[in-house]
């Protein structure tokens with residue numbers, strides 16, 4: 119799939135903007151603070167209905183304006199999909215095929231994206247929250263119903279944590295509500311875990327050979343799921359549910375004492391091993407970067423295998439962070455098959471033939487001049 123065009127209105131520092139993109143490589147060039155990342159972010163928001171930079175939608179609206187709008191046309195193999203996101207003080211609206219979607223899980227997935235920014239290089243070393251976000255975003259765009267379960271899970275978790283705090287402080291003594299919330303939490307938790315397990319199976323299949331390729335067969339990558347309960351990846355939803363039920367009932371006193379939910383997907387993590395050693399603890403910076411790159415490239419292939427089309431790739435200021443070998447590996451892999459947006463302060467940072475044919479977009483203070491190379 120690829121994005122044919124985009125129109126922005128009052129989005130960050132873009133007052134009005136209309137662009138037509140190349141179906142392969144688009145390079146967004148500009149000095150600092152001119153609007154490169156804002157454009158990448160707008161594309162991301164068009165796909166995921168929210169930003170990766172802020173959880174406050176109102177920050178996306180241009181200062182002094184009352185709304186922001188992003189429209190875009192996504193071209194798929196056999197049809198095209200018009201998408202639209204609008205933000206105002208009243209909230210956000212997502213339109214697919216010109217029809218407003220009440221549930222965002224009905225909107226997400228029409229435009230598949232893989233984002234690779236400098237922060238992603240810390241995926242291995244960074245917080246468990248980052249890794250959970252990575253896996254959740256991925257599953258969400260392949261199986262949008264996952265987003266629904268995740269949303270419900272988070273809502274119930276918040277209520278349950280609040281209740282556990284009240285029980286801890288003895289402001290509340292009734293345990294009936296706790297059982298009701300626990301039961302609801304388990305229902306969504308077991309679906310989330312089951313889906314994460316099947317996603318991991320796929321991720322491993324794609325990431326391991328890619329990692330071998332980048333490391334010139336010197337390294338092998340394995341990925342494990344680290345969970346708070348005693349569960350095997352071969353278990354189905356019912357079995358996972360049963361284990362959660364036993365764990366929660368055996369630990370009720372402990373949870374009340376601590377005033378928080380101690381088990382569930384919100385506490386799980388991914389562990390990466392290179393040549394059987396934990397790369398989070400023992401890996402060199404290079405190995406950690408190779409792992410992050412392998413995961414991103416695996417995401418691209420995984421989406422293609424599951425959805426039937428390649429996603430759009432966003433490389434936000436990340437190429438200059440990769441050494442020549444990793445940069446070439448990345449660009450060779452995507453060349454000719456994945457629509458890619460690259461943001462950079464200088465085209466000379468990109469040393470690859472693919473750049474010869476790219477569409478160039480020069481950004482200056484919220485305006486863009488387009489120029490085709492080749």
Ligand SMILES: Nc1ncnc2c1ncn2[C@@H]1O[C@H](COP(=O)(O)OP(=O)(O)OP(=O)(O)O)[C@@H](O)[C@H]1O
Nearest residue numbers: 130131150151152153154155156177178179180181
């Ligand atoms: N809501 C907003 N309304 C108007 N301008 C905004 C808004 N949010 C951010 N900006 C402006 O957008 C600019 C930042 O743009 P952006 O983050 O895209 O930078 P960039 O070109 O990617 O630069 P860098 O290379 O430093 O990351 C800043 O000048 C900032 O003041």
